[in-house]
Amino acid sequence: MAGVKVHGIPRSACTMRVLATLLEKDVAFELVPVNLMKGEHKQPPFLALQPFGLIPVFQDEDLTLFESRAIARYVAEKYEKQSASLYGSSVAERALIEQWIEVEGQIYAPAGHPIFYQLVIGPMRGVPTDMAVVEESLVKFEKVLDIYDERLGKAPYLAGESFSLADLTHMPLTQYLMNLPKVAPAFHARKNVMAWWDKISARPAWKKVIAMSSP
Template identity: 45%
Template structure:
């Protein structure tokens, strides 16, 4: 029985989980959750995630929520299939783990604020971004990406010389931001810019975006 992923194709967290499944070449069933109708705040979805946030994931009798927990499970459960997003080697995986944490605690909080201002407000709420909030967070993003620029001078990808969860987790929010003027913050750093273009061109990510376009 194929795994099921419950979510919204416009949710960055859902796209993160889909990208991992696509990288591993796993057939899965997608169950669309209508966020505008509030389906994520009602049963039966709350039985999957009591916090009422997408995505949620089923694989047999296992139920998971939180996108990074889902990607970690997919990477480890399906080792040997598709892209090796996680590794048995403890030292190698520890390095990947550092940059997974960096994405979650340093990149994502800033990028998500910019995503809300530059994408969600104009597209879904008919509102203009707050220029002060955008300026403040683009400065913060630049400081984080300066660290990335240094890291990428030492390895092709954040977790080492191979694509991993550390890179994949950036894709959804970064994809949205690259469609806004915030792309200049990425493009101002040559190694970051090359890395972003590289990972956004991956076949698994192209398949993920194709799913979104069909929605």
């Protein structure tokens, strides 16, 4: 085994998180497509890499990792000296970054995912949208955005003065939610959140991820 490989599909939010980290750190990689429609992620060769049958899977020489946030942390740490740091330069900076990575996984994503499922994933699978769930979830998500707007009124990025994994880990879901007419106004109504999103979504690495994920 040689080099860095990412097994996944570029439209997957979790795969996008890994690709963005690699591109930010200027790490060369090979994207190995996984055909979800054919169930390749549930077959023995893939399950040998990821026993839960989920994408992405990351390989770096003899190391195999899954879970996109863990992969992002690994890449940021191993390739710390390549390009700008994504993981802080002190214990305090890293603690703040970790705090917001945890917030993203435990609060932001659980608040936003039900909306995305009801408006996009469910209909793709033939499941009718439950607008009551959308409306209820949107109220909860806007309360989360209020806290983000307050935080981003005090600093340009979630963990302070510099772009970091704290921001990057939010980007895939935010991109998808921003594309939904039902949800986008919630972002636009919060100027600090929008200023933050405008900055981070304009980064060259993210633009490459979007290009890779486009049909």
